[in-house]
Amino acid sequence: MSLEQKINQDIKVSMIAKDNVKLRGLRAIKAAILLAKTEKIQVEELSEDTEIKVLQKLAKQRKESGDIYKNQNRDDLYQIEMEELQVIEEYLPKQLDRSAVEQVIKDIITEVGATSVKEMGKVMAAANQKLAGQADGKTISEVVKSQLS
Structure with missing residues (x-):
């Protein structure tokens, strides 16, 4: 349905x-x-x-x-x-809590091989695709910035 x-x-x-x-x-x-x-x-x-x-x-x-x-x-x-x-x-898929988002992004950073904030775009693209519907963009962005800096 x-x-x-x-x-x-x-x-x-x-x-x-x-x-x-x-x-x-x-x-x-x-x-x-x-x-x-x-x-x-x-x-x-x-x-x-x-x-x-x-x-x-x-x-x-x-x-x-x-x-x-x-x-x-x-x-x-x-x-x-x-x-x-x-x-x-x-009606939205269940949202992941911040710690789960942090873990997923940590894995994405390892996969992509990002080491600095300059590569945030690559990480964000992969994270938005993987976490679609499970986390909002603002949270994803905050976590990526904190993990890359």
Whole structure:
């Protein structure tokens, strides 16, 4: 079952259960998927990679918006963003903790043979490919910088 089919099914369940919080998050995901499909000319189904990227983008947007609302003391809007973020994260692959990311990057650095920060690009490319959907780019970048310096 594709992500889009699962979302449509969960929207129906949420409507019946009158779970407005989950319904709002699911509708945001559905809108993003439909937008991604229209960007790819006449695509019936998005690849799993593309679906994960769409969800990661939504999660990142919610986190950034939540931070802005928190800084401006808008707890009402912050709460809405965090509720939607929780719904979006349910459909993302399980995120690795920092220590697991550090171990994977350590292995990648050994494979690539990087020794300085100048070779960060090679390590980042391999890390982003290997950790796709399992860690965000900011965390990966921080770990790579700390291990190469």
